[in-house]
Amino acid sequence: MTSQTIANTPDPDRIRRAPKVLLHDHLDGGLRPGTVAELALETGYTGLPETDPDKLALWFHQAADSGSLERYLETFSHTVGVMQTRDALVRVAAECAEDLAEDGVVYAEVRYAPEQHLDGGLTLEEVVEAVNEGFRQGERRARENGHRIRVGALLTAMRHAARALEIAELANRYRDLGVVGFDIAGAEAGYPPTRHLDAFEYLKRANNHFTIHAGEAFGLPSIWQALQWCGADRLGHGVRIIDDIHVRDDGTVELGRLASYVRDKRIPLELCPSSNLQTGAAPSYAEHPIGLLRQLHFRATVNTDNRLMSHTSMSREFEHLVDAFGYTLDDLQWFSVNAMKSAFIPFDERLAMINDVIKPGYAELKSEWLFRQTASTSGFTGK
Numbered sequence: 051m052t053s054q055t056i057a058n059t060p061d062p063d064r065i066r067r068a069p070k071v072l073l074h075d076h077l078d079g080g081l082r083p084g085t086v087a088e089l090a091l092e093t094g095y096t097g098l099p100e101t102d103p104d105k106l107a108l109w110f111h112q113a114a115d116s117g118s119l120e121r122y123l124e125t126f127s128h129t130v131g132v133m134q135t136r137d138a139l140v141r142v143a144a145e146c147a148e149d150l151a152e153d154g155v156v157y158a159e160v161r162y163a164p165e166q167h168l169d170g171g172l173t174l175e176e177v178v179e180a181v182n183e184g185f186r187q188g189e190r191r192a193r194e195n196g197h198r199i200r201v202g203a204l205l206t207a208m209r210h211a212a213r214a215l216e217i218a219e220l221a222n223r224y225r226d227l228g229v230v231g232f233d234i235a236g237a238e239a240g241y242p243p244t245r246h247l248d249a250f251e252y253l254k255r256a257n258n259h260f261t262i263h264a265g266e267a268f269g270l271p272s273i274w275q276a277l278q279w280c281g282a283d284r285l286g287h288g289v290r291i292i293d294d295i296h297v298r299d300d301g302t303v304e305l306g307r308l309a310s311y312v313r314d315k316r317i318p319l320e321l322c323p324s325s326n327l328q329t330g331a332a333p334s335y336a337e338h339p340i341g342l343l344r345q346l347h348f349r350a351t352v353n354t355d356n357r358l359m360s361h362t363s364m365s366r367e368f369e370h371l372v373d374a375f376g377y378t379l380d381d382l383q384w385f386s387v388n389a390m391k392s393a394f395i396p397f398d399e400r401l402a403m404i405n406d407v408i409k410p411g412y413a414e415l416k417s418e419w420l421f422r423q424t425a426s427t428s429g430f431t432g433k
C-alpha cells in the first residue's frame with residue numbers, strides 16, 4: 051500500500067473524527083439505556099422489562115433483532131413511555147445532540163412524533179418547545195466539549211393515526227424555530243401514505259419540506275405513492291427501489307421507470323443498513339443494496355434510524371460499510387456530501403456546511419499521512 055492509499059483507508063478513529071451528516075434518526079430510538087432506566091424511576095413508569103442499564107440495552111437490541119418490523123416497533127412503547135414530561139423531553143433531546151456530536155456528526159435532522167408525548171398532559175406545542183430546548187442545550191454542551199453540531203427537528207405523524215394535517219400545521223408553525231420538516235412513520239402495510247394527502251398538499255402549498263417512510267417493509271408501490279401522489283422530497287429508507295433495478299448476467303444494469311425517476315431527479319434515499327438487517331429488509335451488510343446504489347450514483351445517504359435498538363451510531367454504520375465494500379474516506383465524504391445536499395435547511399447553509407466543514411474535515415484526515423511521514427524520519431541523524 052502506498053502512503054496515499056493508507057491515507058484514504060478509514061480506521062475506526064478516523065471514521066469517528068470524520069464530519070458526518072445524519073438525516074434519519076428517531077429521537078425515541080436513540081436514548082441512552084441509563085437514561086431510560088432513570089427516567090422510568092423519576093416518572094413512575096413501571097413497564098420496563100429490565101432496570102439495569104446494561105441488561106436493558108441488551109433487551110432492546112434483542113427485541114429489535116427479532117426480524118419483524120411490528121416487533122421492532124414494540125420496543126418504542128418503553129422509550130416513548132418515559133418521554134411524557136417536559137424535563138424528560140429536554141433531557142433526551144440534549145443527550146441526543148451531545149451523543150451525535152461526540153460521534154462526529156456535524157449536522158443532524160432528528161425526528162419524533164409530538165402526538166406520542168401527550169400522555170402526561172403536555173400540549174403539542176409544549177412537546178415541540180421542550181425538544182427544541184433540549185437540542186439547543188445539547189448543542190451548547192457539545193461546543194463546550196470541543197464538538198460542533200447543528201440539529202434540526204422533523205415532526206413525524208403516525209401512519210395509523212389521523213392527525214397528519216394537524217402535525218403538518220405544527221411543523222409549519224415552528225418552521226425557522228428549530229423544525230425543518232415533516233415525516234410520516236409507522237407500519238407501512240395497510241397504511242399507504244396517500245391516507246395523509248391533505249397534510250402533504252398543505253405542506254406543498256406552504257413551500258415546506260417533507261420526507262416519507264417508504265420502501266422499507268413494503269416495496270415499489272409505496273415508493274411510487276410517496277413520490278408521485280404525495281410529492282415527498284426524500285424517501286425514508288427507499289431501499290426497496292432495488293426491486294426496480296435488474297442486473298443482467300453480463301453485469302450490465304437496467305433501471306425500471308421508477309428507479310430511473312428516483313436517480314434522474316436525485317431523490318435522496320435515507321438508507322439505514324443496520325436497521326434493515328434487523329427488520330429483514332436486507333440479508334447482510336455485504337448484500338445490502340447500498341453497494342449497488344452507490345455504484346449507480348443514486349443520491350444515497352447513510353443513517354442510523356434507531357441507535358438504541360440497533361446498537362449503532364453513524365460511525366458504526368460507516369465501519370460496517372467499510373468492512374463490507376472496502377470504502378475509502380472519499381466514499382464516506384461522498385455519502386456525507388450527499389446527505390448535506392439533501393438536508394432541509396436553506397441552500398446557502400448547506401453549501402457552507404459542505405465547503406467549510408465537510409470537505410475541509412475530510413481533507414484534514416487525508417493529509418495526516420504527510421505529517422506522520424515527517425515524524426517518522428525526524429530521527430534521521432545523518433549517519
Ligand SMILES: [Zn+2]
Pocket residue numbers: 074076235263286355
Ligand atoms: Zn425510521
